[in-house]
Each structure stands twice: as structure tokens, then as C-alpha cells.
Amino acid sequence: MKLRTSAPGLPLLNSPFPLCRSVIRGRRHYVFSASSASSLPPKPRYWLRVAVVTTAAAGVGAFIRSQQDTKSTTLNPVTFTPYYLVSKELVSPSGSIFTLKAPKPVGDNCQVYEEAWKTGVWSVMFKQPQLQIGRDYTPLPPTSGEGREESLRFFIRQDPHGEMSRYLHGLDMGTSIEMRGPQIECEIPLDTQQILFIAGGTGIAPALQAGHTLLSRTNDTYKPEIHILWANRRRDDCAGGTNDSAATTSRSQVSWFSGLLKTSIAGRTPAEPMKSATTFSSLIVKELEALKSKYPGQVTVDYFVDEENTFIGKKAILDLADSAPPDKGSHKRKMIFVSGPEGFISYVAGPKLWAQGMELQGPLQGIIKELDLKDWTVWKL
Numbered sequence: 001m002k003l004r005t006s007a008p009g010l011p012l013l014n015s016p017f018p019l020c021r022s023v024i025r026g027r028r029h030y031v032f033s034a035s036s037a038s039s040l041p042p043k044p045r046y047w048l049r050v051a052v053v054t055t056a057a058a059g060v061g062a063f064i065r066s067q068q069d070t071k072s073t074t075l076n077p078v079t080f081t082p083y084y085l086v087s088k089e090l091v092s093p094s095g096s097i098f099t100l101k102a103p104k105p106v107g108d109n110c111q112v113y114e115e116a117w118k119t120g121v122w123s124v125m126f127k128q129p130q131l132q133i134g135r136d137y138t139p140l141p142p143t144s145g146e147g148r149e150e151s152l153r154f155f156i157r158q159d160p161h162g163e164m165s166r167y168l169h170g171l172d173m174g175t176s177i178e179m180r181g182p183q184i185e186c187e188i189p190l191d192t193q194q195i196l197f198i199a200g201g202t203g204i205a206p207a208l209q210a211g212h213t214l215l216s217r218t219n220d221t222y223k224p225e226i227h228i229l230w231a232n233r234r235r236d237d238c239a240g241g242t243n244d245s246a247a248t249t250s251r252s253q254v255s256w257f258s259g260l261l262k263t264s265i266a267g268r269t270p271a272e273p274m275k276s277a278t279t280f281s282s283l284i285v286k287e288l289e290a291l292k293s294k295y296p297g298q299v300t301v302d303y304f305v306d307e308e309n310t311f312i313g314k315k316a317i318l319d320l321a322d323s324a325p326p327d328k329g330s331h332k333r334k335m336i337f338v339s340g341p342e343g344f345i346s347y348v349a350g351p352k353l354w355a356q357g358m359e360l361q362g363p364l365q366g367i368i369k370e371l372d373l374k375d376w377t378v379w380k381l
């Protein structure tokens with residue numbers, strides 16, 4: 001585990017995207033240090049001076065308190081805002097959707113969220129109050145029925161050995177959870193026409209965000225597209241998901257989960273992706289389906305499941321990249337996002353680098369480099 005050594009709120013990096021910053025999902029950790037109060041012995045004071053100083057201090061204190069009170073009801077990147085847990089729905093054996101409500105009186109959260117949703121992929125940092133550690137989580141796009149102003153939803157994987165996720169999954173309804181943000185992870189430029197999103201596990205949350213942001217720009221003349229390749233360890237993680245393209249018929253023989261690139265048994269024919277024997281669909285699959293229904297013809301999703309021996313390989317990526325219409329001088333941007341556990345990102349696009357207290361994108365490697373795709377900008381989340 002690497003501690004984040006830079007100041008809270010990482011600096012924006014030099015990148016083709018003005019609002020992108022470099023992070024690795026799951027590695028960006030933060031520990032808050034306890035503030036040390038000074039305890040100097042009191043010195044003699046004239047009563048007047050005492051009165052003036054006391055009055056001034058009280059005034060400043062009241063001002064600061066009032067400022068803090070005002071700020072604390074509106075999500076902001078500097079101070080932590082207390083939200084409270086209103087629901088926790090099991091999505092798969094390893095993950096749940098958490099819904100957190102903003103405090104009352106409601107601040108200007110609607111505006112804060114709107115700005116972030118318009119921009120691209122974003123996250124917030126949760127604080128664990130006992131251990132004073134921070135971890136980043138990705139809000140899921142709002143569903144139509146939600147109280148837009150008040151709540152944020154998160155798909156959080158339960159890691160039995162993880163400090164924060166264990167803490168979150170053990171919380172009772174109504175518990176307060178402090179968060180700060182938004183942190184813009186990557187802007188989606190307005191000229192983006194195609195996104196190929198390669199997601200592993202909870203990396204699907206930023207894929208849903210990217211879909212929400214990109215597709216909400218749809219109009220009569222502009223119909224952007226997103227193609228999602230989503231890899232999971234087990235079918236239960238994406239129950240009910242069916243493939244839109246032939247991508248999974250071209251399977252890689254390599255699994256990247258567990259951080260190890262274990263090669264599947266030589267000569268073994270990979271199993272056909274299991275057709276869902278039940279009508280049950282996980283909540284995340286339902287949200288992907290809802291996105292497809294809302295923007296017909298603009299979204300495809302393909303599922304890859306380790307236990308079914310279907311892995312994201314070069315051909316799956318190439319098929320989708322090749323299906324995108326050629327640029328023909330239209331200067332429409334085509335982007336590949338890669339999001340998921342560290343080993344997954346390394347396998348697909350090479351590892352990110354750690355330099356001068358910051359995590360950088362690092363050179364393009366992995367299977368995407370081998371494909372030598374032209375016209376595509378790759379961004380590791």
C-alpha cells in the first residue's frame with residue numbers, strides 16, 4: 001500500500017486533457033495526520049487587551065464556524081462534508097450499491113454534481129473516522145427516480161482485508177460518512193465521438209459515468225458512441241449480462257485478475273459464455289441496459305468472465321476499434337479508457353508510474369500497445 005504523499009487534492013498533470021489527473025484506481029491512499037495543538041503557558045495581559053483579543057477571537061471563531069457550517073452542507077474538494085447512509089443493496093457476492101444522502105439543509109450540491117457530470121469522470125474521497133484514512137470512490141450516474149440534489153450512489157467492492165471497504169460494508173443505516181470532492185479524474189472533451197471503455201470489476205463505475213457524460217450530449221446531428229468491455233472474475237458479478245457484439249468469441253487465453261497473468265490450460269477450448277439461466281440481472285447490468293435503451297444504437301456492452309474462460313484480448317479490442325468509422329478529417333476524438341485493478345490496467349495498457357509524489361500515466365504498453373491503434377487516445381484511470 002502506498003501512502004499518498006502529495007497535498008490533499010493532487011495537482012493536475014500535463015496531459016492532452018486539461019482536467020485529467022493521474023491516479024491508479026485502488027492505489028491512491030491518504031492518511032490524515034492529527035493536528036497538534038500548541039500549549040504555551042499563559043502570559044500576563046492587561047485586562048483591556050484580554051477583552052479585545054477575546055472579543056476578536058470570538059468573532060473570528062464565529063465567522064470560521066459559520067463558514068464551515070455553510071461549506072459543510074455542500075460537497076467541496078477542500079473540507080469534508082458529512083453525508084449519511086440511506087441504503088445498501090447487494091449487487092453481487094462481492095459488491096453493493098451504497099446510497100448516501102447529503103446533509104440538511106441541502107447546499108448547492110445539485111450544481112456541484114451537474115458541473116462534474118458535464119465534465120467527465122470524477123470521484124470523491126471518503127474518510128474513515130477511526131483510522132483517519134481516505135479512499136476514493138466513483139459516484140454512479142443518477143437514475144431518473146432519484147432525488148437529484150441530495151443523494152450519491154456508489155458501487156463498492158467488499159474486500160475482506162481492505163480497511164475502508166470492510167468499514168463501509170459494516171455500517172448501519174443512518175451512519176454518517178464524510179466525503180470531499182469532486183475530483184475530476186479525466187475530462188471528456190466535447191469533440192469526442194467514440195469511447196472504448198475497458199473495465200475490470202468496479203472499473204465499471206467510471207464506464208457508466210463516461211457513458212452518462214458522453215451520451216447526454218446527443219442531439220440530432222451528434223450521436224457519440226460508447227463500447228464497453230467489462231471483465232469480472234465470476235458470472236455473479238455481472239448476472240444477466242448478454243453480449244452485444246461478437247467480441248467474446250475471440251478470447252484471450254490470459255487472465256489478469258489477482259495481479260498474475262496466469263495462462264489458461266494449454267489447448268483447452270474456452271467455454272462459451274454462459275447464457276443467463278435465470279432472468280435475474282444485477283443492478284449494474286440493469287443500469288447498462290437502461291443506458292442502451294435510452295440511447296439506442298449508441299451503446300454496446302460485452303462481458304468477459306474469468307470463471308467462464310473469457311478474457312479481454314487483443315481481438316476483442318481490435319474488433320471494436322476497427323468498427324469505429326474512420327476519421328476522414330472530421331477531427332472527432334476517439335478515446336480508450338482503461339479502469340480497474342492495478343494488474344488489469346498494466347495488462348491492458350501498461351502500468352502507471354510513480355514520480356515526484358505523483359502517479360503519472362506512464363508509457364503505453366500492454367496489449368493496446370501491441371495493437372498499435374492509430375487515432376485513439378488512451379487514458380488509464
Ligand SMILES: Cc1cc2nc3c(=O)[nH]c(=O)nc-3n(C[C@H](O)[C@H](O)[C@H](O)COP(=O)(O)OP(=O)(O)OC[C@H]3O[C@@H](n4cnc5c(N)ncnc54)[C@H](O)[C@@H]3O)c2cc1C
Binds near residue numbers: 138155157165
Ligand atoms: C479514482 C478512484 C476511484 C475509485 N472508485 C472505486 C469505486 O467506485 N468502488 C470501489 O469499490 N473502489 C474504488 N476505488 C478503489 C478504492 O479507493 C479502494 O482502494 C478500495 O476500496 C480498497 O480500499 P481498502 O481501504 O478497503 O483496502 P486497503 O486496506 O487499502 O487494502 C487494499 C488491498 O491491499 C491488501 N493489503 C492491505 N495491506 C496489506 C499488507 N500489509 N500486506 C498485504 N496486503 C495488504 C488488502 O488485502 C486489500 O486487498 C477507486 C480508486 C480510485 C483511485
